[in-house]
Amino acid sequence: MAVHTVRAPRGSALTTRGWPQEAALRMLMNNLDPDVAERPQDLVVYGGTGKAARDWPSYEALVRTLTTLGPDETMLVQSGRPVGVFTTHEWAPRVLLANSNLVGDWATWPEFRRLEALGLTMYGQMTAGSWIYIGTQGILQGTYETFAAVAAKRFGGTLAGTLTLTGGCGGMGGAQPLAVTMNGGACLVIDVDAARLQRRVDTRYLDTVASSVDDAVTQAVLAKNSREALSIGVVGNAATIVPELLRRGVPIDIVTDQTSAHDPLSYVPEGIDPADAPDYAAKKPEEFTDRARASMARHVEAMVGFMDAGAEVFDYGNSIRGEAQLAGYERAFAFPGFVPAYIRPLFCEGKGPFRWAALSGDPADIAATDRAILDLFPDNESLARWIKLAGERVAFQGLPARICWLGYGERDQAGLRFNEMVADGTLQAPIVIGRDHLDCGSVASPYRETEAMRDGSDAIADWPLLNALVNTASGASWVSIHHGGGVGIGRSIHAGQVTVADGTALAGEKIARVLRNDPGMGVIRHVDAGYELAEQVAQDQGVRIPMREG
């Protein structure tokens, strides 16, 4: 089967039988655009092996089916392969997806890989297999917010005069250097693959690549001391360089990591050339896993060393602590995950990564929606700062898109405004509205979003399933249930939704429900876990909680 170069159609002419189908088609294709995907030839979008379709024949069947799908039909997708079309109704999603799900006792990487090798499943990550990846910008805003929270907690509200050390400059991790410099700080980022660092320089997420570790340290310390916002990449293995920087006593203030540690076959062990890693991992997966985990243990041990020396250290959602623990390093969980450390209060307010893409392909449509957001929320200063910086600094990848964190009661307002702008011709074509699965009420992930919940309910996975059901019942355009994204097989269950603003009255009714009920899941989930802030939001916004009534 031929490998394609895929690019979504642009403009206001339909190539399918309706805008919801057209949106799904364009966003599937956009996920595989060479400007967006990390390895489009393998259908891999981001996050190690996160794919948009199982194989090329499945991709072609998806495109064929979306092109002919009626407005009262629903296509079912099982781990990247279309498996059926049923007659439903206009309010039903046009696509329902389930990716990478396995029954509990079988939910291990070796079993997943066995089934994947048989062609029976694929790894969907979060927005890869649910067709709403928008490139590195998607994570940039969340990363920007996280570093802003670090600045607020430890450094007087700015990262100016601080040095952040991190690893991994891939699809998600590549957002880190820009997020740090947007907060005024200096950043040193290690990646084993020089091409990944160069790609981030080309897209303006990274300022420069150093010629050696010595050069990197000199530049980084100079930037810190002169309070310059500068990001520096250095080629090497994080398991070697992080301990070396600790030994040298480099004055590092913040340490985190976004190497692809969630999958021990994606983390390159010390002593292995990244070019040889895929072949080695495929031929000897167990040996590779042992070596990768041993390297991760050394990497995490050095992160703990930085913590002991007074740095702010956190796990950035890649499960590196879990892998280091499996290698026998006992203090792996000495530092916290980023959600309990910085993000949970936002989740209590139903806040999370609201994102949208312009199907016209014209950046002018995103500029118009940016103005609409500023107009809708004039008192939100950090939102205004983000929208302004994003407009200046973010290079679009694929279809122009934007992300900002909005809460309960805000997302539906924004969605309805976009729908009006499509209806009155301010925008040239419909807008696709979705979100990351890393949201307030859509994930069960004990190493990440639900780490250290107040009532101990970290591993309860009913919530994301209810989230998918309520979005289906509310009129979302496509809804997905995934397993393993972000943190790896066996460690998370999560759900996604995407809703299309095509300017019709029906779309308006769907948007009003979906974009209220979806973040509403975050509010009720955190009320149930005993967070007072969530209780307050529920009370102020009239979210009904049966156990608090009567």
Ligand code: NAD
């Ligand atoms: P990716 O596969 O695109 O990039 C990973 C990078 O790590 C690559 O550039 C690779 O060369 C590098 N790398 C691998 N081993 C290394 C080593 N030993 N030393 C130095 N560099 C090494 O993955 P991504 O999309 O950037 O995601 C990174 C991680 O973050 C994944 O584990 C993913 O699951 C997780 N993630 C976190 C969040 C979050 O919100 N915090 C969201 C999504 C994904």
